[in-house]
Structures are given as C-alpha cells and as structure tokens.
Amino acid sequence: MRSERLTPGDLVGCRYRQVQRLRFPGIGPLEASVQRKARRDAGVAEVYSRLPIPPKKRGRVPFERLDLDPDEELAEFHTLEAIAAGANLITGAVFAGDWDGVAWETVADILVRNPDGTYLPVMVSNHRVARPSPHGQMQAIATARLGLGAAVPVKANLRHHTIDGYRLALAIRGLEEAGAVGVDKHGAVIGQDRDRAYLVDVTRYAPAAERALLAPPPTDPRRVKECANCRFWGECEPELQRIDEISLFLPGDRAAPYRERGIATTQALIDAHLGDISHIAAAWRADIPVLRRVRETTAPRFDVEIDIDVEAYLDLGAYLWGAFDGHDYHPFVTWSGLGEAAEGVNFATFWRWLMARRDKARQHGQTFAAFCYASNGENHWMLSSARRFHGVVDGVPDEEEVRRFISSDQWVDMFAVARSQLVGPGGLGLKQLAPAAGFHWEEEDFAGEDSLHAFLVAATGAEGEAEAARAQLLSYNGDDCRATAAVRHWLRQGARSAPVLGSGAV
Ligand code: SF4
Structure with a gap:
C-alpha cells in the first residue's frame, strides 16, 4: 500500500x-x-x-x-x-x-x-x-x-x-x-x-x-471512540489539550449541542453554568471518576448472590461463562468447538450449576439472585445458546425458560442499578466504576481486543502459549465477576468516596 x-x-x-x-x-x-x-x-x-x-x-x-x-x-x-x-x-x-x-x-x-x-x-x-x-x-x-x-x-x-x-x-x-x-x-x-x-x-x-x-480531510483532531485504539493518540491528545477541546470531555457527537451554542472548550462549558453538565465537566477536570446523583446509594441484597460474566469470540459463540459466588470463582469453559455441540455442552453445564444453586437456596428458604454488569452480552448469549442448542444438547433450556429467568427479579443488571444513582464524567463502564469502589484487575490493560487475540492463542496456540492465554482469560473473566460484586457492596455502603453531584465538592 x-x-x-x-x-x-x-x-x-x-x-x-x-x-x-x-x-x-x-x-x-x-x-x-x-x-x-x-x-x-x-x-x-x-x-x-x-x-x-x-x-x-x-x-x-x-x-x-x-x-x-x-x-x-x-x-x-x-x-x-x-x-x-x-x-x-x-x-x-x-x-x-x-x-x-x-x-x-x-x-x-x-x-x-x-x-x-x-x-x-x-x-x-x-x-x-x-x-x-x-x-x-x-x-x-x-x-x-x-x-x-x-x-x-x-x-x-x-x-x-x-x-x-x-x-x-x-x-x-x-x-x-x-x-x-x-x-x-x-x-x-x-x-x-x-x-x-x-x-x-x-x-x-x-x-x-x-x-x-x-470529502476534504478535517483540519483538526476531535476525540472519538476509536482514539482509544489509535496509534496517533500520542500526537492528537496534546493538540486537543492545548486548545482544551471539548471532545476530550464529551467525545464523538456528545458535544454537538454545546458546539451549536458556541461552546468549544471544556472550560467554557464549566463557566457556562448549565447545571449538571457543567458540574460533571468540572468533576472531569478535577479527575473525579464518579459522582452520586443521590445522597444514599443502595443495591439489591439477597441471601445467595452470584456474579456472572460471559466471554465470546466475535459472533461465533460463547466460550466462557464465569460465576463468582462470593467465595469461589467457577469458570465454565470450552476452548474449541464454538458453534458446535461443545459450546452447547458447556452452556448446559453452566446452566445446570446456576439453577442448582438457585434451587438449593429455595430449599433452604433463602433468597437468590444472579448479577451481571450490562446484561446485553449475557442475555444475547443465553438466548442464542437456547435457540441453537435446545433439543440438540442435553440440559440446554429452551428460549422460553431463559426469557423467564432474564426477565425475573433473580437476574439483576448492576449497570442499570449504578446508572440510576451515579454519573461518571468518563462513563460508567465497569472499568471506570470498579476502581472507584476499590477494586483492581490482576490483568491490567487487558481490553476487548486483547481478549479476542488471547482467545485465538488459547484455542489454537502451541501448548505453553495456549496455557498462558487461557490463564489470562480466566483471570480477566474472574476479575470482571469480582468487580461486579465489589460495585454492589460499595453501593450498599453508600459509595461515600463519590462526591454528590452539584454539592459544591468540585
Ligand atoms: S487519535 Fe487522532 S487520528 Fe486517531 S482517531 Fe483520534 S483524532 Fe483520529
């Protein structure tokens, strides 16, 4: 080229x-x-x-x-x-x-x-x-x-x-x-x-x-989602900082309504005193990762609580269902056969385990719920697994059974719980929120693209290399589950480390 x-x-x-x-x-x-x-x-x-x-x-x-x-x-x-x-x-x-x-x-x-x-x-x-x-x-x-x-x-x-x-x-x-x-x-x-x-x-x-x-190329950078994985960020970021470009705080189209009002810098947005958005901009400037919208934060509480996180490879299939029960991490994993019976068997094993924990709680008169952080992926792969493997692989529930579970109060999306009470100047993803709750990943700097590559190595690499990639993926997934639990506990304790939005703390 x-x-x-x-x-x-x-x-x-x-x-x-x-x-x-x-x-x-x-x-x-x-x-x-x-x-x-x-x-x-x-x-x-x-x-x-x-x-x-x-x-x-x-x-x-x-x-x-x-x-x-x-x-x-x-x-x-x-x-x-x-x-x-x-x-x-x-x-x-x-x-x-x-x-x-x-x-x-x-x-x-x-x-x-x-x-x-x-x-x-x-x-x-x-x-x-x-x-x-x-x-x-x-x-x-x-x-x-x-x-x-x-x-x-x-x-x-x-x-x-x-x-x-x-x-x-x-x-x-x-x-x-x-x-x-x-x-x-x-x-x-x-x-x-x-x-x-x-x-x-x-x-x-x-x-x-x-x-x-x-189309003529732009004359200046604007921060967008892909900056996070762009080789030129080291050049663009100083340019953006030098002019206090508002897209550093509000990337992509999010700054459009303020640009229309002639606001092109973060400081101008703070000085405009436009209510919450100006307070949030000030928090961003002060490196405060999360603010409370409410004085007292809460999170649902159950006797038996399981945190779940799924890992999938592209659209091909879900290879890892991780579950943390407050003491132990339980990975249900297959490193081969995505889209085939092996994936269905792995999902069936996970589902049986989860339902057994639920049934056991009920038998002991205990309340039960499973949690995840942003449920789109988990819901998609549970439904997709049911559609593809029910009637083909023993133990895979039908779509109706999965729908009943994910629409029940035994399936809780912690992202929705957090979003209703908090605001994050840089977003409320698990990676932003869990550190505020005091949680840190063993595998730092391991993002979505890395996990795709690690799965390829785990599935097809030479023995030593594959083992290392598998260990890395299990650690990452286990920590995602533990991070979800950490956020829940932190919310229950009132999320005190997060200032209240508009309280004048920033
Ligand atoms: S870092 Fe620069 S070149 Fe890369 S996506 Fe962002 S603005 Fe575009």
Whole structure:
C-alpha cells in the first residue's frame, strides 16, 4: 500500500487519521491493530484454503487459479495481467486509481471470472455479513464452488458493514477501469460463515463511497471512540489539550449541542453554568471518576448472590461463562468447538450449576439472585445458546425458560442499578466504576481486543502459549465477576468516596 493513497479503511471512522498518517509516517501500528490484521489474515487464509485448487480439469474445461501477493510492489500490474489472461480465480488482487484527483487503492481478496469474461469481486470479512431469515431472500455461492458454480437463492438478510461496501465499491471501480466489470455490478462478501459468498448489488454503496473519498480531510483532531485504539493518540491528545477541546470531555457527537451554542472548550462549558453538565465537566477536570446523583446509594441484597460474566469470540459463540459466588470463582469453559455441540455442552453445564444453586437456596428458604454488569452480552448469549442448542444438547433450556429467568427479579443488571444513582464524567463502564469502589484487575490493560487475540492463542496456540492465554482469560473473566460484586457492596455502603453531584465538592 502506498501511504499517499486512500484505502477503504481510511474512509470509515476518524478521517483525521489520513492526515496523521502522512504527517507521521514513522508511527507504526499498535499491537491491537497488528492482532486485528492477524485475525483478518487468518480469515482470508481459511477462505483461500476452501477455494477450488488449481490446476484442475473439469471435464474438458480448464480451470486456472492465480494467487497474487497484494503486498508486492507490482501487485496492480499482476492483477491486470491475470485479468487479461482470463484466470478463473484470482486471489490477492490489487486495484488503484484516481477518482477526481483523489488517489485510492484497494485489495480485492478474490476475483471470480464470470462466464462472459467479466469478474465478480469477493471480499473476506470478519463481520457477520448475513443473518438467516425465513423471510429473507439473497443469492449465495458456496466458497468451494467459486469459479465453478452459479449462485443459488438462500433465505437470509444482508447485514450492512460500511467498510465492506466501500471495499467492493472501489474494486468495482478498478474492474471498470480494467474493462472487466459485470453489467450488473455485483460483488460478494464472505463473512464469519466461511463457506458462503453472499452476492450484493454494489451500486447501492458507490454513492457513499464516492462521497467519502472526495470529502476534504478535517483540519483538526476531535476525540472519538476509536482514539482509544489509535496509534496517533500520542500526537492528537496534546493538540486537543492545548486548545482544551471539548471532545476530550464529551467525545464523538456528545458535544454537538454545546458546539451549536458556541461552546468549544471544556472550560467554557464549566463557566457556562448549565447545571449538571457543567458540574460533571468540572468533576472531569478535577479527575473525579464518579459522582452520586443521590445522597444514599443502595443495591439489591439477597441471601445467595452470584456474579456472572460471559466471554465470546466475535459472533461465533460463547466460550466462557464465569460465576463468582462470593467465595469461589467457577469458570465454565470450552476452548474449541464454538458453534458446535461443545459450546452447547458447556452452556448446559453452566446452566445446570446456576439453577442448582438457585434451587438449593429455595430449599433452604433463602433468597437468590444472579448479577451481571450490562446484561446485553449475557442475555444475547443465553438466548442464542437456547435457540441453537435446545433439543440438540442435553440440559440446554429452551428460549422460553431463559426469557423467564432474564426477565425475573433473580437476574439483576448492576449497570442499570449504578446508572440510576451515579454519573461518571468518563462513563460508567465497569472499568471506570470498579476502581472507584476499590477494586483492581490482576490483568491490567487487558481490553476487548486483547481478549479476542488471547482467545485465538488459547484455542489454537502451541501448548505453553495456549496455557498462558487461557490463564489470562480466566483471570480477566474472574476479575470482571469480582468487580461486579465489589460495585454492589460499595453501593450498599453508600459509595461515600463519590462526591454528590452539584454539592459544591468540585
Ligand atoms: S487519535 Fe483520534 S483524532 Fe487522532 S487520528 Fe486517531 S482517531 Fe483520529
């Protein structure tokens, strides 16, 4: 990739990255980006291994597959040569061009020759690109039949991911310039289901891709969510601090209403005396992580209390259900077989254990509840496990039973409890709140991306390396459970270390 050319990745999220990429060419990618690329490369390699392998004769029809190296200097030239040679499958193709004066470049993971000699671009994505639906209607080709078979109808709905659309739009543009684009301008995406390429009409993405490509880059940074994992943060943060940019306190669109009133700095927001938001801004300036909205905080109390946290790998499945009962941490884990019976067996074991603890409490006349922090993930994976494995794996409850549990008062979301009584100038995530409650993780600086990478190592790494990654994931998950318990106890004790909002303490 040539740094002065825009890639599809430059067109999504913060556009200031393209400015910083040119200003600081020596700043290399962060570890998380390297790991993300490794996951993408692993996905692409897996798909390539499922493609038809050359040379093959199918009856009297020759079949040619050319594997190109997209990082090679002459990759664009080799792509055009492969197209001119009429190869049936081309992997690692590269297109580059100039769109109204803006230089761009993209990799097309696979080009599939159509019967009329044009090509279908196919992208490999780590997203889930389609969802099965009885009412949906799409066309798909089996990965193993690309270049050999035709698309067939499947019952699924497309899930839109901007970057996949941009990659296809630029590949279609490249094929157009090579005189090899199909009349219908279709492309395809292979997502987490590596066996299927779903056809999409690329014309729907082209206008947005063109707008994004031709939009002038911003002249200043603004703090957004992705700054947390951006290699240029070390350059942007001092710029933002120097001008006291309000996005340092209110990232993304959250500052928009104040910008409209002409407030562009945090100090101006504090000085504007706009009520709670000005108090919260002052707390942020004073490094106070959490404030009380109420004088007396509380949290529900039960005789038997279990804290639960789930770990999943992308959309593929939940591999770890962790539970802390106040004394011991109980991990229910499988390091292989996500989406298969092994995952269902692991969930069934966890569910039986949890229900046994609940039933035992009832038999002893004790009250019982399970807690989590922000229940979306746990609810999603409990319901998804029931849908996928009930009736297939012994002991997996049906969806109705799970719904009854998660809507009962025996399932408590501590994030909702905290949010009703506290406010966090930097947010109320467990990572912000638990330290205020005096809790600290054994595995510091271990965030979402790290756990994805650690799971890959835990599942597929060499023995010693895999053991270390497993221990790390169990420690992290166990501490998430313990942190939830710590927040609950702290709220019950009144959360005294948090000043009361608007009390004049800040
Ligand atoms: S640190 Fe933030 S503002 Fe700067 S380039 Fe990265 S994402 Fe953009």
